[in-house]
Amino acid sequence: MTTTHNLGFPRIGAWRELKFALERYWQGAATAGELEAQAAGLRARHWAAQSALDFAPVGDFSLYDQVLDMSFTLGHVPARAHSHGGSPLDQYFRVARGRAPGDADCGCVHAGEMTKWFDTNYHYIVPEFDAATTFALDTSRLQAQLREAQDLGVRAKPVILGPLTYLWLGKSKDGSERLALLPALLKVYAGLLDWLASEGVEWVQVDEPALATSLDARWRQACQDAYAALQGHGPKLLLATYFGPLGENLPLACGLPVAGLHLDAINAGHEVASAIALLAPQQILSLGVVDGRNIWKTDLHATLAWLEPVQRQLQERLWIAPSCSLLHVPVDLELETDLAPEIRSWLAFAVQKLEELRLLASALDHGRVKVQEALLANAAAVDRRRASKRVHQPEVARAVAAITPEMGQRSSPHAQRLTEQAAVLNLPSYPTTTIGSFPQTLDIRQARQRHKRGELDAAGYRAAMQAEIRRCVREQEALGLDVLVHGEAERNDMVEYFGEQLEGYAFSANGWVQSYGSRCVKPPILYGDVRRPRPMTVEWIRYAQSLTDKPMKGMLTGPVTMLNWSFVRDDQPRAATCRQLALAIRDEVQDLERAGVRIIQIDEAALREGLPLRRERWDEYLGWAVESFRIAANGVHDATQIHTHMCYSEFNDIIEAIAAMDADVITIETSRSGLELLDAFDGFRYPNGIGPGVYDIHSPNTPSREQILALMRKAAARIPPAQLWVNPDCGLKTRRWEEVLPALENMVAAARTLREAA
Ligand SMILES: CN1c2c(nc(N)[nH]c2=O)NC[C@@H]1CNc1ccc(C(=O)N[C@@H](CCC(=O)N[C@@H](CCC(=O)N[C@@H](CCC(=O)O)C(=O)O)C(=O)O)C(=O)O)cc1
Numbered sequence: 001m002t003t004t005h006n007l008g009f010p011r012i013g014a015w016r017e018l019k020f021a022l023e024r025y026w027q028g029a030a031t032a033g034e035l036e037a038q039a040a041g042l043r044a045r046h047w048a049a050q051s052a053l054d055f056a057p058v059g060d061f062s063l064y065d066q067v068l069d070m071s072f073t074l075g076h077v078p079a080r081a082h083s084h085g086g087s088p089l090d091q092y093f094r095v096a097r098g099r100a101p102g103d104a105d106c107g108c109v110h111a112g113e114m115t116k117w118f119d120t121n122y123h124y125i126v127p128e129f130d131a132a133t134t135f136a137l138d139t140s141r142l143q144a145q146l147r148e149a150q151d152l153g154v155r156a157k158p159v160i161l162g163p164l165t166y167l168w169l170g171k172s173k174d175g176s177e178r179l180a181l182l183p184a185l186l187k188v189y190a191g192l193l194d195w196l197a198s199e200g201v202e203w204v205q206v207d208e209p210a211l212a213t214s215l216d217a218r219w220r221q222a223c224q225d226a227y228a229a230l231q232g233h234g235p236k237l238l239l240a241t242y243f244g245p246l247g248e249n250l251p252l253a254c255g256l257p258v259a260g261l262h263l264d265a266i267n268a269g270h271e272v273a274s275a276i277a278l279l280a281p282q283q284i285l286s287l288g289v290v291d292g293r294n295i296w297k298t299d300l301h302a303t304l305a306w307l308e309p310v311q312r313q314l315q316e317r318l319w320i321a322p323s324c325s326l327l328h329v330p331v332d333l334e335l336e337t338d339l340a341p342e343i344r345s346w347l348a349f350a351v352q353k354l355e356e357l358r359l360l361a362s363a364l365d366h367g368r369v370k371v372q373e374a375l376l377a378n379a380a381a382v383d384r385r386r387a388s389k390r391v392h393q394p395e396v397a398r399a400v401a402a403i404t405p406e407m408g409q410r411s412s413p414h415a416q417r418l419t420e421q422a423a424v425l426n427l428p429s430y431p432t433t434t435i436g437s438f439p440q441t442l443d444i445r446q447a448r449q450r451h452k453r454g455e456l457d458a459a460g461y462r463a464a465m466q467a468e469i470r471r472c473v474r475e476q477e478a479l480g481l482d483v484l485v486h487g488e489a490e491r492n493d494m495v496e497y498f499g500e501q502l503e504g505y506a507f508s509a510n511g512w513v514q515s516y517g518s519r520c521v522k523p524p525i526l527y528g529d530v531r532r533p534r535p536m537t538v539e540w541i542r543y544a545q546s547l548t549d550k551p552m553k554g555m556l557t558g559p560v561t562m563l564n565w566s567f568v569r570d571d572q573p574r575a576a577t578c579r580q581l582a583l584a585i586r587d588e589v590q591d592l593e594r595a596g597v598r599i600i601q602i603d604e605a606a607l608r609e610g611l612p613l614r615r616e617r618w619d620e621y622l623g624w625a626v627e628s629f630r631i632a633a634n635g636v637h638d639a640t641q642i643h644t645h646m647c648y649s650e651f652n653d654i655i656e657a658i659a660a661m662d663a664d665v666i667t668i669e670t671s672r673s674g675l676e677l678l679d680a681f682d683g684f685r686y687p688n689g690i691g692p693g694v695y696d697i698h699s700p701n702t703p704s705r706e707q708i709l710a711l712m713r714k715a716a717a718r719i720p721p722a723q724l725w726v727n728p729d730c731g732l733k734t735r736r737w738e739e740v741l742p743a744l745e746n747m748v749a750a751a752r753t754l755r756e757a758a
């Protein structure tokens with residue numbers, strides 16, 4: 001019989017119950033007991049949704065982040081988390097977001113650095129290492145969840161992050177070698193595994209997605225050493241790899257002394273045969289046969305066609321699962337009653353993906369005839385999607401074919417453009433600006449909700465958003481910022497908003513996916529050729545510019561970020577879809593310029609995260625990604641200043657590609673890492689403007705003028721001051737006005753001090 005299991009279930013809840021429970025707790029409106037009860041209720045519901053599986057994951061649930069959970073399990077908690085006392089939950093949220101309920105806004109506990117989880121739009125809290133780091137086992141979280149699962153009769157497969165990936169994801173704070181910590185870390189892992197065995201656990205899933213990246217010889221050796229040291233400890237280990245092929249790490253992974261290996265067969269299908277050949281006869285092979293990262297229905301016939309021979313070969317040794325944790329897809333398609341029925345019939349969310357798994361296992365074990373009806377329905381949906389007239393638009397194909405190299409070129413080099421721009425913009429040194437969004441208040445969200453429900457007409461909604469824009473412009477003028485923004489009040493999300501206005505996109509009503517902590521996104525569904533039927537932002541920006549004499553930045557999301565943060569069609573290369581998006585954004589850029597907008601920001605927040613995990617594929621990706629940005633951005637005159645913005649990015653290894661984007665100004669996230677990201681600019685003379693983020697917008701703490709000054713002085717020591725801009729890390733939509741105003745006041749004051757000292 002084929003064993004079915006799941007690597008992880010979305011934990012935010014079909015209705016974002018966890019989000020609301022967390023935010024109530026943080027605001028002091030709910031107790032810790034109430035939060036824990038909500039969390040337990042969600043876990044029970046999620047296990048019930050997985051009851052048809054042979055093994056359900058336990059420990060995949062998290063109140064904020066699974067990497068932070070692992071840090072607590074390993075007793076590896078930054079000392080500052082204990083500084084104000086409190087419960088372990090208080091300490092947990094201090095690391096997660098710099099503040100526990102009841103803590104004063106002293107800004108003294110800085111939140112742990114947050115960065116992207118591999119190539120996804122999920123963020124984890126980075127473990128902080130130094131030479132003195134110690135570990136100590138704390139099983140409390142896993143124990144509680146295991147008990148709950150056992151009480152509910154769940155066949156539990158605990159999930160832990162493996163030692164190699166845990167070290168790999170962390171950062172050394174003092175330059176010491178992370179791998180030197182491996183022996184101490186392994187002692188705690190051995191204890192954890194032994195404890196799991198003592199709890200009667202049969203299998204434990206040990207996640208090692210780092211094996212899908214290009215590892216150097218030392219890390220590969222460390223992997224071997226780690227699993228050799230863990231051999232004989234605990235239950236049977238299922239080593240889980242995902243997000244891509246293992247490449248040269250495949251023999252290493254297959255040779256480890258573990259009881260089973262999980263391979264992402266969606267992205268590494270070509271490695272299945274080699275894995276079978278390399279594994280020992282007693283080892284199981286778990287294949288990720290349902291895409292855990294996208295929302296298209298699995299083509300069950302095509303999957304069975306290659307899986308049936310594998311099953312005949314492996315028999316009991318074959319397990320099947322989604323390719324990775326289902327954290328990256330929404331919970332349940334059943335809630336989507338407003339989607340066009342044709343498009344809806346092409347989709348599968350987490351619950352539906354598990355049903356696909358059940359059908360596959362049934363067909364493998366009992367023959368296709370056993371699930372014939374479901375297979376026929378699946379084939380009909382897959383065929384309908386392939387043949388649908390909604391997908392292809394000849395006009396878009398013609399426009400893409402007509403792209404010329406000149407479309408990606410500005411008329412003059414940056415230095416020359418800068419002279420023209422300076423004459424038009426007349427900005428001071430250390431110009432201050434923000435990244436685009438201002439607080440998305442309850443009033444704004446409720447107005448949008450009423451508009452969606454038909455309770456507020458278009459004129460009423462426009463008036464409400466214009467009132468927000470007026471407030472935002474007034475506040476920025478009062479603060480003395482130099483380049484203003486309209487505040488993005490009218491946008492539900494920087495990607496979904498544009499998707500809603502482009503042909504080729506569909507939207508879910510409730511397809512929430514966790515981005516970080518309590519924050520979620522609803523990735524739009526890019527199913528067909530993309531076209532911009534009409535301008536998308538021009539009226540809002542024109543209105544905002546009419547309210548002020550200061551320059552107003554036009555604000556757009558770039559093609560690569562639209563691509564990386566959408567659920568994207570899988571019937572053509574991503575590069576082709578990205579070019580279509582680039583043409584749509586280019587039209588918008590040119591319309592903004594025609595409307596008199598002198599600065600246009602094209603956010604490419606997701607450019608870095610889209611980088612393939614394996615290095616040998618970087619050049620190809622960067623080639624088309626940079627080209628797409630340039631097509632979108634470069635159809636403007638020299639006097640128009642193009643900005644771009646990126647968050648959570650390591651730039652060291654792609655700085656040349658970033659320079660090749662040739663934006664006049666780039667604003668980047670740097671504050672949580674103490675400007676470490678500026679290392680990229682050492683030794684590489686980046687010629688254009690740079691705004692290193694000096695205010696960590698993900699934390700409710702207010703940065704002081706002195707903290708901001710210190711960061712800017714650090715930046716000015718490495719980058720010529722004439723190139724520097726002063727701005728927050730990212731948009732301010734998650735913050736409240738009471739938080740934003742003092743922080744920006746301090747930021748503007750810091751810029752003035754720098755100017756006076758210059
Ligand atoms: C910059 N970031 C983004 C990423 N990905 C994106 N797709 N977008 C991004 O901006 N990745 C990296 C980072 C991640 N950062 C964030 C930051 C903030 C959020 C966030 O705030 N998400 C919101 C949901 C946003 C949204 O879609 N809002 C809608 C619906 C609002 C809503 O919940 N309405 C209520 C009714 C009103 C009420 O009572 O509050 C409802 O529907 O029930 C809108 O504004 O219309 C979040 O709440 O999590 C995400 C990623």
Ligand SMILES: N[C@@H](CCS)C(=O)O
Pocket residue numbers: 435436437494555603605645647730731732733
């Ligand atoms: N303009 C967007 C960028 C976020 S990455 C914002 O300010 O929210």
Ligand SMILES: [Zn+2]
Pocket residue numbers: 435605645646647729730731
């Ligand atoms: Zn950002």
